[in-house]
Amino acid sequence: MTLEILFHIGNALALIAFLFRDQIYLRIATIVSMALQALYYLLILNTPQFDPLVWKVLTIMLNLGMIALIIRDRFGYGIDSHIRPLFNAIRVLTPGQFRRLVKGTHRIEGPVPILKRGEKPAELFYLLSGEAEVSKDGRRLVVQAGTFLGEIAFLSGGTATADVALMAGASALSWQVVGLKALMARESDIDIALRGLLNHDLAAKTAQSHLPVSEPA
Incomplete structure (x- = not known):
């Protein structure tokens, strides 16, 4: 039952993420969603589901990289x-x-x-x-x-x-x-x-x- 809650909360967050206009908030929500879903696939039936797990991890890494680029884009360092x-x-x-x-x-x-x-x-x-x-x-x-x-x-x-x-x-x-x-x-x-x-x-x-x-x- 607990694992099913992780799955549903993760997918609900994925939907909520699309409500954010700010790219950073959208991607943070997406990362949390993917993390919960990855945890579900890691623990499901005591047998990790590696195929969906790998895609969730890749999605997390991609969004972390994009957050870093967005933050860099918003700060004025490097302007002489x-x-x-x-x-x-x-x-x-x-x-x-x-x-x-x-x-x-x-x-x-x-x-x-x-x-x-x-x-x-x-x-x-x-x-x-x-x-x-x-x-x-x-x-x-x-x-x-x-x-x-x-x-x-x-x-x-x-x-x-x-x-x-x-x-x-x-x-x-x-x-x-x-x-x-x-x-x-x-x-x-x-x-x-x-x-x-x-x-x-x-x-x-x-x-x-x-x-x-x-x-x-």
């Missing part, structure tokens, strides 16, 4: 301090999603030109620190850290609309456009979050209207 401002700007992404977003990126230090007007850029940039100079038709604008550079060309698939150079002491994060778009195509959450931030950044720049008149750059 220099890119923490970008992580804070994209608040809707989990730490794991953000780590995938910045994987494969590299830092560029100024002074160096990064965008040329009329040419299709192969990279998208995020100004981490310092300043960047945007030049167009003899007009010049200095952009502060916390800004994307080349976002118009990235969103439109066209060419750069201005010449952009990192100033001395500035640093920027760089993505290869092809790789970044492939990642966005695979992960809709990253696609939505990044497009939203790029559009917000573009709207802020548009609010500044045209580049101010200045001496020839």
Whole structure:
């Protein structure tokens, strides 16, 4: 009778697990369910039923591994301090999603030109620190850290609309456009979050209207 109770409780927990929206709670309930069922098959009729027992154990191990990955995905360790401002700007992404977003990126230090007007850029940039100079038709604008550079060309698939150079002491994060778009195509959450931030950044720049008149750059 006791063994039958283990069997029924285990299966009831398997059903209850599907009521949880949180993946960790769902998998914990599943593990407990599989453990009770494994105990039942181990003790039934004093003759262990190894075939179903093995599958229960494998299911437990798989869910333990997935719980570890989910927990890792939810914590912000491994995010360097220099890119923490970008992580804070994209608040809707989990730490794991953000780590995938910045994987494969590299830092560029100024002074160096990064965008040329009329040419299709192969990279998208995020100004981490310092300043960047945007030049167009003899007009010049200095952009502060916390800004994307080349976002118009990235969103439109066209060419750069201005010449952009990192100033001395500035640093920027760089993505290869092809790789970044492939990642966005695979992960809709990253696609939505990044497009939203790029559009917000573009709207802020548009609010500044045209580049101010200045001496020839």
